[in-house]
Amino acid sequence: MVGIVSYGIYIPRYRLDRKQAFQSIGWLNPSTAAYAKGEKAVANYDEDSITMATEACMNCIRDRDQSHIEGLYFASTTMPYKERQNSVIIATALNLPEDIRTADFSSGLRSATTALLNSIDTVKAGSSKDILICSSDERLGKMGTTDEMLFGDAACALLIGSEDVIAEFKGSYSLSLDFVDYHRGSISRYERSWEERWIRDEGLNKIIPSTIRGLLNRFNLRIENFSKILISLPFPMPPKRMAKIIKTDPEVLEDTMITQIGYTGSPHPLLMLVKALEDSRPGDRLLLLSIGNGSDAMIFEVKDKIRDLRKDMDFKRFLKRKTSLSYEKYTVFKSLAQADLGLRAEEDIWTRWSFMWRNRKTILGLVGSRCKVCHTPQYPPQHVCVNPDCGAIDQMEEYPFSYRRGRIFNYTADMLAASIDPPAIHGQIDFEGGGRYWFDFTDCALDELRVGMRVRMSFRKKYYDEKRDIYGYFWKAVPEKEG
């Protein structure tokens, strides 16, 4: 039996209120009023598709035996690097073994389901035990567009394997069509989309039913055989209308979550799948359908093992954990408007690849060392033990910190440091089990902080070197409100 073994999602903390966005920019394109409802999830300025996917992966494999993971696939249309495999960066951040297969699936909004189908085939073929797949996007619409209103940022990860399966893969059907609803050339930052009525009438209304028809015919099933139907629509559509098109009961159609988080691009079908799995019972049969230059339709059957899977960071938690972001700040976070960060921000940061290679575990993986004599964890890794009563030399073993919780030892809010979101908040963290280091804090405000408050570690974009087009990554502390 091959299927989903575990899942993890990630929804960034910020929400843009669409009504507020419309009040700010609606004058440019009054027709966007039709979408000025609800909110969309927005990545923080230090997040991108790599960091959000890493978060989702951590939520997927935290507290699990990771020794069976033999591959990591990453799907996104907004990968930071065109050349330098993005999935390898994620695998290194996750501190996965180096003898695994990694791959980037890109350039189509179906890329996540394509990665999913490929991972299932790889496991089925016996080439790998478990494969971790993840997907994330942060697509940009130009200011004042429908795309800007609708697109949200998020990530999802699934662990695919053949043991402890919670949702078995039962089959798929794909259509590959050069139907260009959205496109971005290799040098464009912004989305360009064709007329919405054409996308709907000539695209969705025809491609969706014919994909479903193909799937049902291939497996000799009827639409009534499904307890939940998940269609990853790029814009809101009344369930009744879609139900009529695919000839089903509107009750079985799952919500697209566009009003809550927006249309998140590649990861969207996976997020809908996880949302459905969170309230599924053993025996439920799900139909998942992704759209993007064609369509992938897949069948999953929920298994008994789903009862054993508990996730702290579920949809409920992520949807509750939110902070509103003004449209003005949104334009700065997304570099839609050029904000002045002062001369201090002009400092040159050199990324020295030979150095990065030697220190990849320390920097990308947050791996420190622990003294085998006195058991003191330390970061960054040391040769001579930092415990003054020990001082053992070269008695260290690797010690990863990324999944460890810590407590705020001290903190401040720096108005002088150049930051897109001043003040720059940072402080020393004491890790549970030992070890101390000084980190940037993110996703928090000064007035919420207290000495002793709990933090978790989050992989973030540390800098962008504009001159050399290099994204630098490291870990930040995210304070967690108790209870």
Added chain:
Amino acid sequence: MAEGIRDKVAILGMGCTRFGERWDVNGEDLILEAFLECIEDAGIDRKEIQAAWWGCHFDQVNFGKAAVPLSTTLKLPFIPVTRVENWCATGTEAFRGACYAVASGAYDIALALGAEKLKDTGYAGLPGGGNVSQLTAMIKPNYTAPAGFALLATRYMSKYNIPAKDLKRAMAHISVKSHANGFLNPKAHLRRKITEEDVLNAPMVAWPLGLYDCCGVSDGAAAAIVTTPEIARSLKKDIVLVKALQISVTSGEEAAYTKWDGSYIMTTTHAAKKAYEEAGIKDPREELDILELHDCFSITELSTYEDIGISPRGKAIKDILDGFFDLDGKIPCQTDGGLKCFGHPIGASGLRMLYEVYNQLLGRCGERQLKDPRLGLTHNLGGLPSASVCSIAILGRD
């Protein structure tokens, strides 16, 4: 058993530029300005200097590397010149080099000169970047100096359970006192009296440190010529001797080991203990007459009162509010205005502190002159509370 350098070195002369935003001069001009006063005070010929130590931290802003900026500016005739750099403690480090050279008997007369020309960066605060290891650059948080010291304030409040407003008031008193002293000093950068309200209402720089909790950034240079006590006595009536000169450098414990409680500065406690031993001081609160502390931020001065054993742990606030460190207090501190009013041209600061103590001991300080001081201490701190370098010097009248 090593016996230290107590009473083995005398200061023959000192010089110090006016500190400030010296838009009018280059770094080399500052070197010359400090040197000319120093050599005149020493009363010797430039050619009698046998060796020199040059202190400069931000070499990338103006001077460049090596000891050459000092030797070529003064046209020192092919004598040994050494550049030292030890973060913000660089000035005292240059002085230490010169003193050790004389104490060892290697040279009779040595020069220490520190300078920094910072105000060519185009922005407020210290120059950023380029001064950390490659690993640190990749993993350090996005911080500036005031934030590094604000962390000390967070811990101090947390350890002693002090409300932010009480700590802020004590820190305000520190800055008001230094401004009152700096007002009397023609060489200070900031010569303006301020009130506690000014401090408390100032904009925040790095919570809980506001604008007046932070020292200025300025250009300046200071110099000392040192020699043996015998030579000094043969040339001068009143002699200032080096009683102790100690430095302590972090082992990395504060940053990575969880035992340090973050409310004080470990290197200062180590350096002070050793300096008192070297100088033979048993009770610093009773024996010292003047303090020049590294008040880069008001919280640093507050914690240092305890770290050098003047105020009991957790009790500095009481001494501060009692006026213990004011110009008319028991042990006046920052009688020249401190870093608060002089600003902090890194390489010069340690020597600028020594310049004030030296002049106080010789009774040359005019309006701010203390009554008959015999023993003074300078404290020059580099780095941040979690990773620091601390130099402590004790000077005494012969």
